[in-house]
Amino acid sequence: MQNNYDTSKAYVQYNEDILSGKILASKNIILACQRFKDRFKRDDMWFDYTDVDKRIKFCRKFKQFKERFNGKPLILLPWQEWIFANIFGFKWKSDNSRVTTKVLLFVARKAGKTALSAALCLVQLFLDDNNGQEIDLIANNTKQAQICFEYIEKFADSLDPNELILKHYVNQLKMPITSSSVIVKPNEYRALDGLNPSTFICDELHAAVNSKSYDVLKSGQGFQTNPLAIVITTAGHFLDGYPLFEMRKGCIRILEGEFEDEAQFSALYELDDEDDWEDTSLWIKANPAIGHTVSVKGLMDDFRTAKNIPAEEAEFKSKHLNIFCHDANGWLDPEFVRDSMQAVDYDQLMKTKDYVWGAVDLSSTTDLSCFTLMFIPSKRRTYYPDKYIFLTRVYVTEQALKNSKNRDLYKNWIANGYLNLIEGNAIDYDKIMYDILGFKDKVRIDTIGYDTWNATQFVINCEKKGLIMQPFSQSIAAFTQPTKEFERLIFSDQIIIDYNPIIPWAFNNVVLIHPKGTDNIKPSKLLDEHKIDPVITLVQSLGTYLYTQGLLKGDSEIYTGVKKNANNK
Numbered sequence: 001m002q003n004n005y006d007t008s009k010a011y012v013q014y015n016e017d018i019l020s021g022k023i024l025a026s027k028n029i030i031l032a033c034q035r036f037k038d039r040f041k042r043d044d045m046w047f048d049y050t051d052v053d054k055r056i057k058f059c060r061k062f063k064q065f066k067e068r069f070n071g072k073p074l075i076l077l078p079w080q081e082w083i084f085a086n087i088f089g090f091k092w093k094s095d096n097s098r099v100t101t102k103v104l105l106f107v108a109r110k111a112g113k114t115a116l117s118a119a120l121c122l123v124q125l126f127l128d129d130n131n132g133q134e135i136d137l138i139a140n141n142t143k144q145a146q147i148c149f150e151y152i153e154k155f156a157d158s159l160d161p162n163e164l165i166l167k168h169y170v171n172q173l174k175m176p177i178t179s180s181s182v183i184v185k186p187n188e189y190r191a192l193d194g195l196n197p198s199t200f201i202c203d204e205l206h207a208a209v210n211s212k213s214y215d216v217l218k219s220g221q222g223f224q225t226n227p228l229a230i231v232i233t234t235a236g237h238f239l240d241g242y243p244l245f246e247m248r249k250g251c252i253r254i255l256e257g258e259f260e261d262e263a264q265f266s267a268l269y270e271l272d273d274e275d276d277w278e279d280t281s282l283w284i285k286a287n288p289a290i291g292h293t294v295s296v297k298g299l300m301d302d303f304r305t306a307k308n309i310p311a312e313e314a315e316f317k318s319k320h321l322n323i324f325c326h327d328a329n330g331w332l333d334p335e336f337v338r339d340s341m342q343a344v345d346y347d348q349l350m351k352t353k354d355y356v357w358g359a360v361d362l363s364s365t366t367d368l369s370c371f372t373l374m375f376i377p378s379k380r381r382t383y384y385p386d387k388y389i390f391l392t393r394v395y396v397t398e399q400a401l402k403n404s405k406n407r408d409l410y411k412n413w414i415a416n417g418y419l420n421l422i423e424g425n426a427i428d429y430d431k432i433m434y435d436i437l438g439f440k441d442k443v444r445i446d447t448i449g450y451d452t453w454n455a456t457q458f459v460i461n462c463e464k465k466g467l468i469m470q471p472f473s474q475s476i477a478a479f480t481q482p483t484k485e486f487e488r489l490i491f492s493d494q495i496i497i498d499y500n501p502i503i504p505w506a507f508n509n510v511v512l513i514h515p516k517g518t519d520n521i522k523p524s525k526l527l528d529e530h531k532i533d534p535v536i537t538l539v540q541s542l543g544t545y546l547y548t549q550g551l552l553k554g555d556s557e558i559y560t561g562v563k564k565n566a567n568n569k
Helices: 010-020 027-039 049-059 078-088 113-127 142-159 212-219 243-255 280-285 296-308 310-320 334-339 398-403 407-415 429-440 456-464 476-491 502-508 533-548 556-560
Strands: 045-047 090-092 102-106 134-139 167-169 172-175 180-184 199-203 228-233 264-268 355-361 369-375 388-397 420-422 444-450 469-471 495-498 511-513 522-524
Touching: 010 027, 010 078, 027 078, 027 243, 027 264, 049 078, 049 113, 078 102, 078 113, 078 264, 102 243, 113 134, 113 142, 113 180, 113 199, 113 228, 134 142, 134 212, 142 172, 142 180, 142 199, 199 212, 212 228, 228 243, 243 264, 280 296, 296 310, 334 476, 334 502, 355 429, 355 533, 369 429, 369 533, 388 398, 388 407, 388 429, 388 533, 398 407, 398 420, 429 444, 429 456, 444 456, 444 533, 456 469, 469 533, 476 495, 476 522, 476 533, 476 556, 502 533, 522 533, 533 556
Parallel strands: 102 228, 102 264, 134 180, 134 199, 199 228, 355 444, 388 420, 388 495, 444 469
Antiparallel strands: 045 090, 167 172, 172 180, 355 369, 369 388, 511 522
């Protein structure tokens, strides 16, 4: 059992070059390298150089088949060898099992992720002493997983061209002598339940809206001696609350020592927050294969395109520099929203009993419901007198929780008090009404804007309780000016939003409807699971204030949706 830090090995020297600054790297890669070195000092684990070297050498048997590498052996670069070393090298002295069972490889496009995934699968298939291996491939769609499988098949052909050991089938590779297989699986968690994968590769997690498939496969590894769950991905456009963004945050906390999880290995090749994305000297942080599989010329060509076409900037940053970016087709970057959020001091805010304006968005069973109250700037209060302050409450029914694709997120928010659970199958509108009325004794509620859909009885009940209710049209025309004004206010740092993680998550789900030939815009969503209800009530509460105070241009019909007639001029 060896514990010497042997820099004659390329992967150990790579680790040392990162720590010494010889190779420029992100702070999270530096932390991972320090963790690697520190493990050699531990008494409870040892490093198996023989196993690591055997696996690296085995990869050279694979013949590549793409472009200029066609026909050449797969020779791992030092950073790839370092990944192998982290996965396969450290073992517990107590039972000789591998320390690493979970892996996040976060690296920019063209780094050779797919070839690396294929190599990892095949070294497991051939070199793990484990009959009956089940190696599963999943991605956000089957086509993506099939790309990885193509590499596996081609590499397998270079090892066993006559199929003496490996048998090829549609989306499946079998090794009968060990009763083992590599299989492309559909990304549908119900179809994955009951599986017992020894290894699985989850490709391009950035596009996933939930972690159900990953979770089902990971839970299926419970009886494996040396399980391995590998996520290989670039950054993407799904931020707060989405699987990759949350997984990366958790991995950073482990690297920083906030959490302890020896089983998790993370290689986060990315730019640091303070880095200038236009500084080409920093790009190696996200592109460890730059100058090898990553063409410098190709990167520069894409960079110039991103500089000349703003819509391409987010794509370049996310795919080539591994920076999480709001979708270029979206509205406000959730980062602006997060910067505007803080825990509001209710006692301070409500001392002066200022007027507030509000909005409600009611659902039936499947959606979120919410209301927002907005405080306008007021010289009467000492608590942020120059700010618009927004308070939002969000609700979900038990039935919606049960059926939603966002169920895991919702459960977490319910547990932490950010999402209100309503018993039964339908929203209890009286519950929302009484929650609004709970503020009525502390502030002066001027007007509540509402969408007329499904709101008739709710409005009648609210008016009986003394609330002034105002219909607010859901048309693009009605939302245009409030949307633009909300954007102006948040960019000029005039907004405070009471802290709730549901709100930046909802902003991440927004796309803007913008009909050609008009200046009209409205927040909308692409997918049903992309809930944006809190965004609607934030904008609508501002719009209700602007409309009722005569600060918006246009006829009242634009904002209320109520047509004038002879008795209502």
